[in-house]
Structures are given as structure tokens and as C-alpha cells.
Amino acid sequence: MLKRAGESIDPAGAVIAIKDAAWPAPFASELEFNSPAHGTWNIVHTGMRVPGARQIYVCAGNCMRGVVLTAAEMNEADRFSFVIVEEENLLNGNLEDVTIDGVTDVIEKLDERPKAVLLFTVCLHHFLGCDLERVYGELESRFPDIFFVRCYMDPIMQKNGLTPDQKLRKAMYDPLPRLTEEEINNRAVSLLGSDFALDETSDIARILEANDFALRELPKCSTWEEYLNLAESGMFISCYPSGRYGAEEQAGRLGRKHLYLPACFSYEEIIRHLEELAASLRQLRDKGGSENMKEISLLNYDAEIASCEAALAGALSEIGDMPVAIDCTFHPRPLGLARLLIAHGFSVNTVYLDGISPEEKDDFEWLRVHAPELVLSATIQVKMRVLPRHGEREVLAIGQKAAWFTGSRHFVNVVQGGGLYGFDGIRRLAGLMTEAIHEEKDTEDLVIRKGWGCESCI
Amino acid sequence: MRQAYRIIPIYTADVSGVCSALYELGGMTVMHDPSGCNSTYNTHDEIRWYDQDSLIFISGLSEIDAIMGNDDKFVHDTAKAAHELKPRFIALASSPIPFLNGTDFPALAEILEDETGIPAFAVPTNGMHDYVYGAGMALAAIAERFTDPAANSGAGGSGGTEGPDGPGSCGSTAGSCGNPRSVNILGVTPLDFGPLSHGETMKKSLETMGWYVISTWAMGDGLETISRAGEAAVNLVVSSVGLRAAKVLREKFGTPYVVGAPVGEFTEKLSMTMERAVESRECEVAYLTAHTSVSGSGGEGTGTWISASSSMEEPDVADITLIGEPVTMGSLAAAIENQYGRSVRVLCPLEEWEGLLSPEDEAVSGEEEMEEKLKNAKIIVADPLYKPICPKDSRFYELPHIAFSGRIFLKKIKKMPGFAELL
Numbered sequence: 001m002l003k004r005a006g007e008s009i010d011p012a013g014a015v016i017a018i019k020d021a022a023w024p025a026p027f028a029s030e031l032e033f034n035s036p037a038h039g040t041w042n043i044v045h046t047g048m049r050v051p052g053a054r055q056i057y058v059c060a061g062n063c064m065r066g067v068v069l070t071a072a073e074m075n076e077a078d079r080f081s082f083v084i085v086e087e088e089n090l091l092n093g094n095l096e097d098v099t100i101d102g103v104t105d106v107i108e109k110l111d112e113r114p115k116a117v118l119l120f121t122v123c124l125h126h127f128l129g130c131d132l133e134r135v136y137g138e139l140e141s142r143f144p145d146i147f148f149v150r151c152y153m154d155p156i157m158q159k160n161g162l163t164p165d166q167k168l169r170k171a172m173y174d175p176l177p178r179l180t181e182e183e184i185n186n187r188a189v190s191l192l193g194s195d196f197a198l199d200e201t202s203d204i205a206r207i208l209e210a211n212d213f214a215l216r217e218l219p220k221c222s223t224w225e226e227y228l229n230l231a232e233s234g235m236f237i238s239c240y241p242s243g244r245y246g247a248e249e250q251a252g253r254l255g256r257k258h259l260y261l262p263a264c265f266s267y268e269e270i271i272r273h274l275e276e277l278a279a280s281l282r283q284l285r286d287k288g289g290s291e292n293m294k295e296i297s298l299l300n301y302d303a304e305i306a307s308c309e310a311a312l313a314g315a316l317s318e319i320g321d322m323p324v325a326i327d328c329t330f331h332p333r334p335l336g337l338a339r340l341l342i343a344h345g346f347s348v349n350t351v352y353l354d355g356i357s358p359e360e361k362d363d364f365e366w367l368r369v370h371a372p373e374l375v376l377s378a379t380i381q382v383k384m385r386v387l388p389r390h391g392e393r394e395v396l397a398i399g400q401k402a403a404w405f406t407g408s409r410h411f412v413n414v415v416q417g418g419g420l421y422g423f424d425g426i427r428r429l430a431g432l433m434t435e436a437i438h439e440e441k442d443t444e445d446l447v448i449r450k451g452w453g454c455e456s457c458i
Numbered sequence: 459m460r461q462a463y464r465i466i467p468i469y470t471a472d473v474s475g476v477c478s479a480l481y482e483l484g485g486m487t488v489m490h491d492p493s494g495c496n497s498t499y500n501t502h503d504e505i506r507w508y509d510q511d512s513l514i515f516i517s518g519l520s521e522i523d524a525i526m527g528n529d530d531k532f533v534h535d536t537a538k539a540a541h542e543l544k545p546r547f548i549a550l551a552s553s554p555i556p557f558l559n560g561t562d563f564p565a566l567a568e569i570l571e572d573e574t575g576i577p578a579f580a581v582p583t584n585g586m587h588d589y590v591y592g593a594g595m596a597l598a599a600i601a602e603r604f605t606d607p608a609a610n611s612g613a614g615g616s617g618g619t620e621g622p623d624g625p626g627s628c629g630s631t632a633g634s635c636g637n638p639r640s641v642n643i644l645g646v647t648p649l650d651f652g653p654l655s656h657g658e659t660m661k662k663s664l665e666t667m668g669w670y671v672i673s674t675w676a677m678g679d680g681l682e683t684i685s686r687a688g689e690a691a692v693n694l695v696v697s698s699v700g701l702r703a704a705k706v707l708r709e710k711f712g713t714p715y716v717v718g719a720p721v722g723e724f725t726e727k728l729s730m731t732m733e734r735a736v737e738s739r740e741c742e743v744a745y746l747t748a749h750t751s752v753s754g755s756g757g758e759g760t761g762t763w764i765s766a767s768s769s770m771e772e773p774d775v776a777d778i779t780l781i782g783e784p785v786t787m788g789s790l791a792a793a794i795e796n797q798y799g800r801s802v803r804v805l806c807p808l809e810e811w812e813g814l815l816s817p818e819d820e821a822v823s824g825e826e827e828m829e830e831k832l833k834n835a836k837i838i839v840a841d842p843l844y845k846p847i848c849p850k851d852s853r854f855y856e857l858p859h860i861a862f863s864g865r866i867f868l869k870k871i872k873k874m875p876g877f878a879e880l881l
Contacts, residue, residue: 009542030535031488031515034496036508042497060554062471062491062585066498069467069864072843077465084461084468087586090558098461105459123492123555127524155493156555159520382539386511444508448865450501458865 019372039452052115052224170246176231186234193243203422327352330399475592486545491553502864557584598702609688645700659876718744722881724793781840
């Protein structure tokens with residue numbers, strides 16, 4: 001048995017100082033390790049956001065096991081079914097029939113018809129040239145009352161194209177109906193592509209509220225009708241990078257403007273995004289008629305920045321020189337966060353990531369100059385299984401993987417940015433960091449749970 | 459439709475079975491798959507993942523490499539990792555797409571062995587069989603490649619005289635050579651038996667019966683210990699996962715095997731069967747001979763994990779229905795019949811059951827058939843995730859099985875007694 005043999009393993013290839021790292025791929029693509037931190041959402045969690053829908057997967061046993069137990073762990077087994085693909089289906093070339101008949105069988109056994117079925121086909125369908133049009137056509141004709149959403153669990157495609165996650169974040173809005181101009185509500189904005197609702201104090205939420213625009217978000221929809229109402233908004237926005245593609249596609253399909261306003265940690269970028277939002281809200285206001293013509297009110301940027309600075313200074317006074325580690329599951333902008341914290345005096349020593357987003361090119365370059373010894377550490381490189389996970393000092397970990405890799409019990413337990421956004425997000429993060437150093441967490445119990453924020457029965 | 463599942467999950471599949479069986483042996487297991495097999499395994503099928511390191515990785519197979527038949531990257535990446543991490547062996551497991559492509563894994567293993575000097579072998583999985591198949595094949599490969607051919611299976615039925623005691627004369631540190639009460643326990647993984655402590659209770663129950671356990675395949679013992687398996691007088695197959703390895707060891711060392719898992723009062727019967735096997739050199743499924751017909755009246759159990767008590771109203775259906783892996787459930791059935799005088803049948807939803815079920819038992823395939831078979835069941839002992847397809851008026855006793863519900867009931871499992879002490 002192998003136990004903590006890592007002391008004798010050379011970390012080269014898994015760990016590198018940022019001054020020596022290549023952009024955007026600091027580590028070679030080789031065999032992969034998967035850490036026990038499982039809080040990030042997968043396609044099952046995300047798909048469950050569509051109220052009234054049922055997920056049906058058609059795949060082989062090993063792939064199926066992961067998704068069916070994801071549903072069971074989040075206590076949503078009664079919204080999940082599947083059809084198992086066996087060897088003979090590959091050899092007989094009858095994958096279309098198995099898919100159609102299996103899905104039909106499942107639906108006919110249900111006590112209540114779902115509004116929509118998120119039907120996930122897989123790599124095998126793709127490789128066998130399965131006629132998916134025939135599959136969906138037949139199912140739509142058998143069940144005209146059900147909307148069949150074309151979903152894919154085909155990770156074999158993700159290195160050269162869209163990930164299953166990106167495709168799902170597009171497909172899950174396919175049932176939204178096309179509307180006439182008269183049916184569109186120009187006093188509402190829909191946020192698409194995010195697993196989490198924005199915090200009510202987030203910059204976007206405050207601006208929309210201050211200007212009498214409604215904010216509609218899928219995580220807040222509890223009925224099919226509320227979900228369909230997402231289509232009524234006069235404008236779509238997206239904040240989560242994996243959701244951008246889908247939001248853009250849906251905006252194009254439904255004839256709506258789309259704004260990509262990614263969550264970030266730079267004051268300048270935040271202001272740029274909020275100004276963009278304001279300009280688009282003015283356009284919406286103009287469409288809305290003369291009674292809504294009052295000027296769009298914005299945040300007081302100086303006051304917001306001053307408030308962020310105070311929050312960060314407060315956190316620094318508590319955290320001091322305690323080492324800080326950040327990981328890429330905490331937020332899509334781990335380098336932007338490292339930059340913010342380093343610029344404010346925090347002792348960030350490691351960022352755990354496997355690749356660098358094009359959105360972080362500037363942050364990468366800044367850190368190479370201002371924090372050249374900052375360590376970038378892979379999370380999936382094979383050596384990460386055995387390299388030592390405890391340093392000499394307790395680490396403040398920001399993110400679940402950082403907590404596991406550093407063996408820390410003081411960590412900020414959030415994934416994918418949670419509902420943090422803008423100036424408000426920075427202030428809230430400062431609070432979470434301060435809270436983390438004062439509160440010891442049961443790291444093992446928390447990080448192994450799938451789908452942070454979902455119900456978990458383990 | 460047999461392949462359609464409305465509400466219950468499926469069992470751990472073959473790829474995870476390989477990883478689970480080899481977890482503690484110091485090797486490196488590589489799943490050739492894009493992504494899903496890895497996260498499925500280490501999230502739901504592997505309870506040791508958080509704090510016990512093991513070199514189990516995924517290749518991250520891409521579309522272009524699959525289409526172009528580019529095995530070079532897989533070989534290169536695996537060889538590189540092996541050079542860096544120095545595993546005791548390299549095991550390769552296939553998934554649906556490489557299976558579809560006809561990837562020649564035995565050849566890839568040979569190349570890797572040549573390149574690295576590290577023993578390498580392939581386990582012919584494809585992600586479409588259950589864990590018993592995968593784990594069974596993996597342990598069989600270990601039996602073939604890593605058991606010491608010089609080990610002395612000298613018990614021979616009567617050659618030894620020592621009990622479970624100290625060193626013997628063959629140079630073995632444990633001194634089991636010639637010991638007619640030496641045994642390997644085959645087929646122990648967390649998938650069927652839960653945490654290590656539960657495996658230990660099984661070992662202790664055998665030791666209480668005067669048996670000396672040489673090795674446990676493969677939980678709690680490393681490759682060195684397991685390599686001495688040929689010294690045993692008998693092999694005990696405690697789950698169907700261990701059957702293939704038992705057959706290899708039978709072929710290689712002539713060691714007889716007995717199929718059955720120690721549990722409750724059945725342990726004594728099992729021990730007697732093992733003694734008989736040592737003498738006769740014949741293999742036997744212990745619980746099938748113990749699984750005698752029961753009239754339907756008997757004492758009620760109290761103070762045990764499963765206390766079966768119910769009146770017999772359906773003459774054509776056993777009092778109690780057990781669902782699960784055939785060897786553990788068959789053994790439990792024998793123990794219940796023996797201790798409580800209730801008739802018990804086993805419904806086996808796994809693939810490898812031939813020769814492991816009694817005439818009253820049934821192999822069942824798929825949710826639909828299982829629901830049908832359960833229609834008249836009165837008392838059901840099974841994993842809690844079977845509950846939604848059980849009759850509302852049946853009595854349901856929860857027996858969580860990691861190979862079915864994964865880690866969902868792990869906290870409960872940890873509080874339960876080990877399998878050997880269920881009754």
C-alpha cells in the first residue's frame with residue numbers, strides 16, 4: 001500500500017513558479033489525478049435547475065454510475081432515470097432503437113409526465129454515428145407534450161471543442177419560447193448560465209433594483225412557468241464563463257441583447273462591466289416608453305472602492321502573514337484574486353490550477369512581474385496524488401481543492417464563485433476569509449460532498 | 459424494458475472494480491477513458507480516496523486520439539508516470555470507446571513492461587460489466603503474476619500440525635508452510651465489505667475458529683503478503699470477486715477453495731467445510747450445502763443487526779428475500795436459516811452467479827424484473843436504494859452495500875458491525 005510516499009517525489013512538472021510558467025498551459029497534458037474535493041457542480045446538478053424536468057441518460061454502466069449517484073446524493077433520484085447501453089447494442093448497431101425504446105419505457109412508467117426531458121446521449125452515440133435526429137424526432141412524436149432537450153455527456157469531445165457543461169448551459173434554455181415584441185418585458189433582465197443566483201447585495205442586483213428592473217435567474221425558479229418567464233426579459237446577461245456560450249446562443253435565437261459581465265477582482269474591470277450594464281439598461285429603458293425615462297442610477301464607485309479597501313485592510317489585520325492558497329474551483333479568476341490579495345499585502349504563496357483562462361492573461365503577466373515566486377500548482381498532475389499535503393504552517397485556503405492539497409481546516413468553502421459579484425463580492429470575500437481563519441472546518445466532511453450548495457445526503 | 463431504470467441505480471462497474479481490487483497493492487492503475495470513469499470511481503466507489511494514497515489515474519482520452527488510433531500518447535504518458543512514481547506494477551483498464559476501437563491492451567501492456575521494466579498487465583474491462591467481473595479479473599491477474607511460485611502449499615491436507623502460530627520451517631516469516639489451518643481470504647474489497655475494520659472482523663472470526671490468515675485479497679495487505687498466497691492450505695472465497703483468483707491459485711498451487719463468507723453461526727459450518735477441503739483437496743460452495751430447506755417455523759432473533767421475524771403467508775415465496783452479491787448473501791441466507799429457521803431466497807442482480815446460487819435463488823437482470831420478483835416479498839433485506847421498488851406492505855431491513863449505493867450510507871455502515879458479525 002502506498003502511503004505518503006511523496007516526500008521522495010520530485011515536484012517538477014506539477015509545481016512551478018509563475019515566473020517560469022507558460023501561458024495558457026503551465027503543465028503538460030498527461031495522465032490525470034482527481035482530488036477528493038468534489039464540490040464543483042456537474043451536469044446533473046446543473047440540469048436539475050430546470051424545474052419540472054426529468055433527466056434521462058443513455059450510456060454504459062461505468063459512466064452511468066457517477067451520474068445516477070449524483071442525483072441520489074442530492075436527493076433528486078425521483079427526477080432521474082436511465083437506459084443502460086450494453087455490448088450487444090454496440091455490435092448490433094441498434095443504439096437508436098435502444099435509446100428510443102428505453103426512454104419511452106421510462107416515461108411510460110412515470111406517475112406524472114415531466115414538462116421536459118433532458119436526454120443525455122454520450123460518446124458512444126457520437127462514435128457510432130447514432131442518428132440523433134431520428135431519436136429525437138421519434139420521441140417528440142410519441143410524446144408531443146414533452147420538450148426533449150438535447151444534452152450531451154461526451155467528455156471525449158471536450159479537449160477540442162465545447163465541454164458537456166457548456167453545451168448543457170445552452171441546451172437547458174432551449175425550451176424558452178420565442179416571443180413577439182409586445183410580449184417582451186423591457187423592465188426585466190435574465191441572468192443565464194449560472195448555477196447560483198447572484199447575492200442580493202451584488203452590484204448587478206443593486207443596480208437593477210435601484211432602476212426598477214427585475215432580475216430573473218434560473219436558480220430562483222421553482223416552477224416550469226417561472227422558468228419559461230426567463231424568456232420574457234428584454235436583455236440576457238451571463239457572468240459565469242461556462243455559461244457565456246449558451247447565453248449568447250439563446251440571445252441570438254430569441255433576438256435579445258446579451259451582455260457578458262464576468263465576475264472579477266479588478267476595480268477597473270468591475271467598473272467597465274457596470275458601465276456596460278448601465279448603457280444597455282438605458283437602451284432597454286428607451287424601449288420601455290416615456291414613463292420610464294429617468295436616468296439610470298449607478299453605484300458610487302469611489303465609495304465602493306473605499307469600502308472594499310477597508311474590508312481588505314480589516315481582513316489583512318486579522319490574517320496577517322498567514323500563507324494563503326487559492327484554487328481554480330473557488331472562482332473562475334484565481335489569478336485575478338491572487339493579484340488583488342497580493343496587491344493588498346496578503347501572503348498568497350500558491351494558486352492551484354491546471355490551465356489559465358484567456359480572461360486572466362493580464363493578471364498572469366502582472367503576477368509574473370510583481371510576484372514572480374508565486375507557485376502555480378497543478379491539481380490533476382499525477383504527482384499531486386503523493387506530494388506532501390501539509391506544510392510547516394497552517395494555510396488559509398480559498399477553495400476546496402486548496403484546502404485538501406494544503407491539509408488546511410481553515411478555508412473558504414465556496415465553488416465557482418458562488419453568488420459573489422463585483423465590489424460586493426470583494427467585500428464578502430474579505431469577510432469569508434476572516435471567518436475562515438477563526439473557524440475550523442471539518443474539511444473532509446465538507447469537500448467530498450458533490451455539488452456545493454445542493455442538498456447532500458451523505 | 460430490461461435496460462431501462464426508472465428509479466434505482468446500478469452496481470459499480472468493472473473499471474471501478476479493477477481499481478478497488480488493486481488499490482492497496484502499490485501498483486499504478488490507468489483507466490483509458492476521457493473522464494467519467496475516474497470521477498465515478500473515486501467519488502462513489504472508493505471510500506479510501508480521501509486519506510489513503512493510491513496511484514490510480516485516467517488517461518484523458520481525446521476524440522482525435524481515439525479516431526486516429528493514436529496509442530502513443532497513452533503509452534508515453536503511462537510510461538512517464540511510471541518512471542516518476544515507481545509503482546510495483548502497471549494495470550491498464552479499458553472503457554467503452556477503446557473497447558469500441560479494439561485497442562490492443564495486452565500489446566500496450568507488453569510495450570509498457572518493455573519500456574519501463576515494471577510488470578504490466580491489462581484487465582479486459584469495457585465499462586459495461588459489473589464490478590465483480592473487473593475486480594475478479596484484476597485479482598486473477600495478481601494471482602497469475604505476483605504469487606511466489608516457490609511458495610509451499612505443503613499442507614496437502616494432512617502435512618501440517620501447527621495452529622495459527624509462529625514461524626515454521628519453510629523460511630516464511632509467518633511460518634504457515636505445512637499449516638493445515640492456513641488460509642487466504644479472497645474477494646475482500648470495500649465495495650462489498652466496507653471499511654478495513656469490517657474486513658478485520660471477518661479475519662478475526664476465522665482466527666477464532668483456529669485459522670491462520672496468510673493474506674486478505676485485497677484489503678489490509680500489500681503485495682508482499684499476497685505474494686505468499688501459495689503457502690495456504692485452503693483459500694476462502696468470501697465474495698464472487700475472489701472466485702477467479704481462487705481458480706488461478708488452484709491451478710498454480712493446487713490449493714482447494716471454499717466459497718462462503720463467515721457470518722453468524724454459519725462461520726462454524728464454513729470452518730468445517732474448509733477443514734474438509736484441506737483434507738479432500740476438493741472445492742466447495744459452503745453455503746449451498748448449508749442452505750437447506752426450512753419449514754417456516756423458527757425462533758425469532760433479537761439483539762442482532764438483522765432480526766428476522768414474520769409470519770409465513772406466501773407458501774411459494776421464501777420468508778425472507780436478500781438482494782445482492784451471491785456469496786455474501788448466500789452465506790447470510792444460510793446463517794439466517796440456521797439461526798432463525800426462516801426460509802430465505804437470494805435475488806442476485808450481478809452477472810457472475812453461476813454455481814453460486816441455490817435452486818431457490820434467482821439471478822435478476824434490471825429494475826423491471828427485480829420489481830416483479832419482489833411483488834410478493836414480505837421481508838426484504840437489501841440496500842436502502844431498493845426501497846422504492848419494494849412492495850409497500852413489505853418489511854424492509856436496510857443492509858447498505860457500497861457497490862450499489864456508493865458512499866451514501868457510509869456513515870451508517872461505519873456504525874454497523876462487520877459482515878461477519880451481522881447476526
